[in-house]
Amino acid sequence: MNKFITLSITIILLGLLGILLGVFIGPSKIGAGEFIDAIMFKSSVANNTIIWDIRLPRIFIAISVGSSFAVAGVILQTTTRNPLGDPQLFGITGGALIVQALIITGLIDATPWLNTILSVLASIICSILIYIFASRETFKPATLALIGFSVGAMCLAISTAIMAYQRVFTQQALGVIGGSTANIAWSSYIPMIPFMFIGLFFILSISYRLNILSLGNTIIRNVGVNPNRIRLLSMIFAGVLSGSAVSVVGTVGLLGLIAAHISRIIMGNDVRKVVVFAIPVGSLLMLYADQISRLIFMPNEVPVGLVISIIGAPIMIYLAWRHL
Amino acid sequence: MISINNLSFNYEEVNILDSIDLIIKNNGLTCLVGGNGVGKSTLLNLIVGELELQVGAIHYNDKNINKSDLLSKISYLPSVLYDPLYITVQELLNLSRFNNKGFLNFKLESEDKKKIQFSIEKCGLQNYSNRIFSSLSSGEKQKVWLAFCIAQDKNFIFLDEALNNLDYDNKDIFFNLLKEISINKGVLISTHNIDMVIKYADRVLVLKDKKIVYDGLPKEDLYKII
Numbered sequence: 001m002n003k004f005i006t007l008s009i010t011i012i013l014l015g016l017l018g019i020l021l022g023v024f025i026g027p028s029k030i031g032a033g034e035f036i037d038a039i040m041f042k043s044s045v046a047n048n049t050i051i052w053d054i055r056l057p058r059i060f061i062a063i064s065v066g067s068s069f070a071v072a073g074v075i076l077q078t079t080t081r082n083p084l085g086d087p088q089l090f091g092i093t094g095g096a097l098i099v100q101a102l103i104i105t106g107l108i109d110a111t112p113w114l115n116t117i118l119s120v121l122a123s124i125i126c127s128i129l130i131y132i133f134a135s136r137e138t139f140k141p142a143t144l145a146l147i148g149f150s151v152g153a154m155c156l157a158i159s160t161a162i163m164a165y166q167r168v169f170t171q172q173a174l175g176v177i178g179g180s181t182a183n184i185a186w187s188s189y190i191p192m193i194p195f196m197f198i199g200l201f202f203i204l205s206i207s208y209r210l211n212i213l214s215l216g217n218t219i220i221r222n223v224g225v226n227p228n229r230i231r232l233l234s235m236i237f238a239g240v241l242s243g244s245a246v247s248v249v250g251t252v253g254l255l256g257l258i259a260a261h262i263s264r265i266i267m268g269n270d271v272r273k274v275v276v277f278a279i280p281v282g283s284l285l286m287l288y289a290d291q292i293s294r295l296i297f298m299p300n301e302v303p304v305g306l307v308i309s310i311i312g313a314p315i316m317i318y319l320a321w322r323h324l
Numbered sequence: 325m326i327s328i329n330n331l332s333f334n335y336e337e338v339n340i341l342d343s344i345d346l347i348i349k350n351n352g353l354t355c356l357v358g359g360n361g362v363g364k365s366t367l368l369n370l371i372v373g374e375l376e377l378q379v380g381a382i383h384y385n386d387k388n389i390n391k392s393d394l395l396s397k398i399s400y401l402p403s404v405l406y407d408p409l410y411i412t413v414q415e416l417l418n419l420s421r422f423n424n425k426g427f428l429n430f431k432l433e434s435e436d437k438k439k440i441q442f443s444i445e446k447c448g449l450q451n452y453s454n455r456i457f458s459s460l461s462s463g464e465k466q467k468v469w470l471a472f473c474i475a476q477d478k479n480f481i482f483l484d485e486a487l488n489n490l491d492y493d494n495k496d497i498f499f500n501l502l503k504e505i506s507i508n509k510g511v512l513i514s515t516h517n518i519d520m521v522i523k524y525a526d527r528v529l530v531l532k533d534k535k536i537v538y539d540g541l542p543k544e545d546l547y548k549i550i
Contacts, residue, residue, distance in 0.1 A: 081409060212419055216406030218374055223422040223476070224396060269410040269456075 018287040027299040070282025073256025086257035087242035090148030094155025095122030096246035101159035105166035116191035123243025176250035179305025195244035254312040331380030342534035358531035399473035443475035
């Protein structure tokens with residue numbers, strides 16, 4: 001219980017600090033008084049806009065996207081018995097990436113809601129593809145990761161080709177491929193929320209069954225559970241989470257992988273605890289990566305996905321070295 | 325009692341098992357022996373439903389039974405087992421009593437806990453229970469898997485070469501344990517360990533040339549038939 005309290009306090013403090021950074025630090029100086037005025041729409045139009053339409057949405061988006069990718073990462077690692085599980089590494093975000101490419105080039109004329117729905121569907125298709133491979137138990141973890149990586153690389157190539165064909169090389173294109181939380185309107189973010197809650201609720205409600213998936217199919221059937229049904233369902237919901245997140249920020253590589261491993265190292269072996277704890281871990285990672293992406297070359301920005309990769313790769317190397 | 329009638333099986337046009345008839349009783353230690361690739365695993369996999377029946381039928385107490393109901397009577401350890409990642413021996417054994425009671429967790433009743441504790445004691449795992457399963461040696465893992473089956477406490481235990489990584493002394497201990505639990509369970513183990521078969525088996529089945537060529541008490545010149 002002590003550990004639980006310490007962790008909760010740490011998470012809350014880190015979260016608050018991240019949010020304060022996100023609200024107060026930036027190219028325009030905004031003090032506490034101005035912030036409170038702006039929250040109540042009493043400040044200048046410029047300040048209201050900066051707080052309400054630029055800084056606050058990013059914080060919400062970072063937290064939502066971070067928890068979605070992190071939980072998807074845990075699910076993929078558990079269902080495929082594979083420590084390399086990650087929505088991007090397994091190619092699950094690839095389908096949604098193609099949808100994003102089609103939308104920013106104008107080949108599909110989509111409202112934010114349609115964007116999210118199409119991205120979710122495309123991710124589900126990729127999830128089912130990976131599921132079909134993962135249900136063949138003889139596949140080694142590396143084989144599955146290679147298949148996922150290839151699916152992902154192919155989708156990335158198709159997306160880039162679509163953008164090249166339409167001559168779109170804007171900041172927006174870089175944002176989709178590299179992942180970016182910049183300049184996203186509330187209206188683009190809101191469609192993600194129901195999908196996120198549906199995905200998280202479903203995964204949490206079946207997470208105790210996920211413990212059993214690490215046993216191998218024969219033993220799973222022996223304890224009276226149909227392994228493939230749970231595997232398929234949870235991978236579909238990993239697709240829902242990743243697809244809806246991609247529809248808002250594009251792909252953010254390694255986030256799911258790192259968050260899942262950090263969560264597992266801190267919480268131990270029980271998948272339920274790992275899933276729950278992945279939510280704050282993913283949110284905080286994304287929140288801080290986003291602050292770095294905003295502030296390091298202020299007023300210019302680097303895509304947040306690249307920041308995650310740059311700080312995530314050494315963390316991952318360390319984790320692999322110490323714990324795998 | 326599980327009865328197998330007229331069971332035949334082809335794998336990619338090659339006939340592996342040919343009209344096998346066999347009855348496995350609710351008690352006794354039965355050892356299935358035979359050379360590599362004679363179809364011992366195939367036979368076990370057919371009974372537990374890991375492979376689809378092609379020809380023949382399986383009955384339980386002389387009645388028809390569907391695959392999942394039959395499996396609920398049999399604990400089965402295949403010859404290839406996958407290491408569960410990250411979990412401890414105790415957590416693995418808890419999963420042997422997995423059930424669908426409860427919403428956010430499966431619920432271990434006191435009876436479940438008793439059975440798990442019994443299996444830990446029987447298999448001498450008291451000092452292992454908090455170790456991470458994947459860090460154990462292959463022999464220790466086999467002890468844990470056997471404890472898993474004992475904790476399930478079903479009517480039958482089928483083991484496919486499940487004790488082959490144990491050292492000689494441990495093999496002796498564990499065959500003895502199988503003998504002990506076979507007082508009220510049908511235990512069937514496929515093995516190459518003829519010494520142990522001769523010492524402990526109540527019944528020996530020799531599988532050769534697609535047929536069961538010997539079905540009876542263990543005897544000293546068993547290796548001649550195999």
